[in-house]
Amino acid sequence: MMDKNLIIVGGGPAGLAAAKAAYDAGERDILILEREDRAGGILNQCIHNGFGLHTFKEELTGPEYAARYEREVAARGIEIKTGTTVLSIADKTVACVNAEDGLTHYRAKAIVLACGCRERPRGAINIAGCRAAGVFSAGTAQKLINIDGLMPGKEVVILGSGDIGLIMARRMTFQGAKVKAVIELMPYSSGLNRNIVQCLQDFDIPLRFSHTVVAINGKKRVSSVVVAAVDEKLRPIAGTEEEIACDTLLLSVGLLPENEIAKTYGIELSPVTGGAIVDDALMTSKEGVFACGNVLHVHDLVDFVSEESERAGASAAAYIARGGELSDCVAIGAKDGVRYAVPQLVRRGGEGALGFKMRVGKVAKDVKIVLECDGREVASRRRQIVTPGEMETLTLTAAQAQILRGAKEAVIRLAEV
Amino acid sequence: MQIVIIGAGVIGCAVARELSRYDAKIVVLEKEDDVACGTSKANSGVVHAGFDAKPGSQKAKFNVLGNAMFDSLSAELGFSFRRNGAYVLCFSQEDIPVLEQLAVQGGRNGVKQLEIHTGAKIREREKYVSDQVVAGLWAPTSGIVSPYGMTIAYAENAAANGVEFCFCKQVSSLGYRGAKTVVGCLDGSEYEADLVVNCAGVHGDDVNNMLCADKLQIVARKGEYMLLDKTASQVASATLFQLPTKKGKGILVVPTVGGNVMLGPTAVDVDDKDCTDTTREGLAEAFDKACKTVPSLSAKAVITQFTGLRAHLTTGDFEIGFAPCKGLYNVVGIESPGLTASPAIAVEVASEISRAYSLAKRSDFVAHRDAPPCFAKMTDDERARLIAADPLYGKVVCRCETITEGEIVDAIRRTPGAKDLDGIKRRTRAGMGRCQGGFCTPRIMEILARELGCDITEVTKSGKGSEIVIGRVE
Incomplete structure (x- = not known):
């Protein structure tokens, strides 16, 4: 058993940013645990550009963005153990394993969970058909191409218009594959609009809304998929089936925060985000345990992950320095088109400005995002259009935040303008 | 005495293992590239109590006999039950x-x-x-059992006792040459046998009907x-x-x-x-x-x-015994409660064949098989010892099921060992968890290529034709 002030689980963009910020807030006894053989997380396989516009005011590739944070962490001399998998957390003790140290237990004063998310697999969406080779989640295909230099297939159908799927449509096309269609269950995309333009429209790849894949055919390798239109209840409509010959089906049907360790530890999770329920310091229901990045809720932009994670890192450092005397919370509800807002709780004893991140349930035009406290509008932000694929934010001034901290009830919702 | 067993499902492997107690040369022919690739990998995994089968049927008899064998058999062969x-x-x-x-x-x-x-x-x-x-x-x-875990355990113990497993051997013809039965395979290879044991699962009727005038229908x-x-x-x-x-x-x-x-x-x-x-x-x-x-x-x-x-045999019961033609023994129609019945069926089959051919018991038969290491189920002390002996057990490859590289390498090196992703999955559970191989597939492909000495583009999901990738990025 070893002691560490701060253990950060995950060395991707969230963990690196949290470590940097914790250090800058005065904490020196930090250890990052990363399961892959190098830091950077999923950014390492995202070789396209478009990262860093908010953080660095320039367009970087994923590995470039990660490298900047890796340098910041290295310059501060923060220890990182790669190839190290966390097995469990109990009583603020982290059990982990790697080839060099074997099984190790660290007793921590604070823990930051920055373990990212995973892709929803085929099984979770119940597509019937064969179990042949050729069905990949988009991220797995991305790793095969970009890291391992291996080509998953040559005639491709993509189910789901999440960002990774859109990026992979372009990537596969660049490598000479024929992307025959992107099939989206919903009447709108769950990806960023810029990706639809740059990855599909620029390459004449058809995007078919309100369709789904109802069967996968093939013996040893996928030979075709059957696509059908869906009704307003998302059920396939009989008679609309169409077979598309292909050797590969990529799935980009959602990302799920990877919270199994948190669950076993007894951290309270939100059924909407799949991540922990946190206060404005990003502290979970376990005192001294923080969460940030895609393990908290799935982000579209790494820039927002970094920003959020710096807050978690600084909060963890402050918690270690001052200990916890936690005031009561006001809970922030979400309704009228807002699916969730993070943080879900705000400490009444806090001070200063506050920011919320949220997602809407469906596309809406000419609306405002409103924070209501005890029935009164305290803050709002006008939006021409909001879509489920793009995360929305609402920032409160210090004065607005003080009203919230004194409120009995608070809710964030969409309202017409 | 040469015995050829057709089919490496739980029945073929159990029969091979029980026959390996006797002095005979035993070959198992399997059309897929691994054991437990048919019904034995995809069933309920229930060890039935035995109340469901009709009294007096073979199903009832072997169900109840088989059920009682599982406690000692699972300990002896190291499978979960x-x-x-x-x-x-x-x-x-x-x-x-x-x-x-x-x-x-x-x-x-x-x-x-x-x-x-x-x-x-x-x-x-x-x-x-x-x-x-x-x-x-x-x-x-x-009770409950891992049906493929049990099949693999039987196969490994059979192999340790000298049974030869030949994979990718789809039987396409059966005939006689002198006193021998000749088994022809789709790839042109031939096997001569004194006795063929038909454990071909859903294809058990096809095998019987190639040799026997009394036709079966499954x-x-x-x-x-x-x-x-x-x-x-x-x-x-x-x-x-x-x-x-x-x-x-x-x-x-x-x-x-x-x-x-x-x-x-x-x-x-x-x-x-x-x-x-x-x-x-x-x-x-x-x-x-x-x-x-x-x-x-x-x-x-x-x-x-x-x-x-x-x-499902149209007669509704198991068909176990010498076929009405020369050189063929049928173990067919083994539907539920077949998994439960398999240990008892195998003992009966081996005993009947050994009596008919006066086979002597071998003195060097080893009944025990060491279970593969399972990191996820170990205590911390056991884990520490294992990693100290082999650092590959400190590298977690499948995060959902906590499966280490050491376990994957062990699965490949066993006999008969894993040759593809599905084989790794059935032996170790890597890729069987909630992400369904999303993260670990590329890592396991690397390990398979390294251990099998093949190119990574040749790694398959379940045998030839199911290559994961189509080539390298140009």
Whole structure:
């Protein structure tokens, strides 16, 4: 058993940013645990550009963005153990394993969970058909191409218009594959609009809304998929089936925060985000345990992950320095088109400005995002259009935040303008 | 004496192992590239108590005999087995006599400790069971086993005792040459045998009919299943049956020894004996009917679906014994409770063959097989010792199931070892968890290529033609 002030689980963009910020807030006894053989997380396989516009005011590739944070962490001399998998957390003790140290237990004063998310697999969406080779989640295909230099297939159908799927449509096309269609269950995309333009429209790849894949055919390798239109209840409509010959089906049907360790530890999770329920310091229901990045809720932009994670890192450092005397919370509800807002709780004893991140349930035009406290509008932000694929934010001034901290009830919702 | 066994499912492997106690040269021919690739990889994994089969049938006899063997056999061969008990649930007062009849039938078959419980008592033990359940037959001797884990254990022990496994050998002809039976394979290879043992599962009729004038007919009866995430495994601790129907034991809610819960199987007769596709209708039926047992089931907890084919012989019972033609022994029509019956069937088959051919018992037979290391189930001390001996056990490859590189390498190096992703999955559970191989697939491909000495582009999911990638990026 070893002691560490701060253990950060995950060395991707969230963990690196949290470590940097914790250090800058005065904490020196930090250890990052990363399961892959190098830091950077999923950014390492995202070789396209478009990262860093908010953080660095320039367009970087994923590995470039990660490298900047890796340098910041290295310059501060923060220890990182790669190839190290966390097995469990109990009583603020982290059990982990790697080839060099074997099984190790660290007793921590604070823990930051920055373990990212995973892709929803085929099984979770119940597509019937064969179990042949050729069905990949988009991220797995991305790793095969970009890291391992291996080509998953040559005639491709993509189910789901999440960002990774859109990026992979372009990537596969660049490598000479024929992307025959992107099939989206919903009447709108769950990806960023810029990706639809740059990855599909620029390459004449058809995007078919309100369709789904109802069967996968093939013996040893996928030979075709059957696509059908869906009704307003998302059920396939009989008679609309169409077979598309292909050797590969990529799935980009959602990302799920990877919270199994948190669950076993007894951290309270939100059924909407799949991540922990946190206060404005990003502290979970376990005192001294923080969460940030895609393990908290799935982000579209790494820039927002970094920003959020710096807050978690600084909060963890402050918690270690001052200990916890936690005031009561006001809970922030979400309704009228807002699916969730993070943080879900705000400490009444806090001070200063506050920011919320949220997602809407469906596309809406000419609306405002409103924070209501005890029935009164305290803050709002006008939006021409909001879509489920793009995360929305609402920032409160210090004065607005003080009203919230004194409120009995608070809710964030969409309202017409 | 040369014996050729056709089929490396649980029956072929169990028969091979029991025959390897005797002085004979034994070869197993399997059309796939691994053992347990057919029905043995896709069934309920239930070790049935034995109340369901008709008294006096082969099914009843071998079910009850087989069930009793599992405690010592699982210890001897190192596979997972647990007596979790089973309920047959009854949803209406009118059906209670059927339940009582089942208990009487069980008694006649020699099943011990059967009891009828009230709905309230059942819900005390299984609190997710439907309020609509009025009574149930409790069978504490029912158990669960990993059907492929058991098959692999049998195969490894058979191989350790000298049995030769030949894969990718699809039998295409059977004939006689002098006193020998000649087995021809699709790839042109031939095997001469003094006796052929037909353990060909759903293709058992095809094999018989190649040699024997007395024709058999097997109907492939398709069963579709859904597997739930481990976080949903509280819904059942015992195996939960509904009252049986003509086509089988109905839809089960059944825990697995791996810690998941399964729903299924459906029962639909199909023409294509190799078609293990799932269907929308079948999956919906499996889920809806399972909800009758456990109404709170969530479709969100489903992590994968699969289909198995039962080898249903039109006579309705197992067919075990010397065929009415020379040089052939049939072990066919081994549908449920075939997995449960397999240890007893294998002993009987080996004993009958050894008597007929006056085979002597070998003195060097080794009955024990060491179970492969399972990092996830070890204590911290055991883990530390294992990593100290081999650092590869400190590298977690499959994060969902906590499977280490050491375990994957071990699975490849065993005999018969894993050759593809599915083989790794069945031996170690890597890729069987909630992400279904999303993260670990590329890592396992690297390890397979390294250990097998092949190019990574040649790595397959389940044998030739199922290569994961089509080549390198240009």
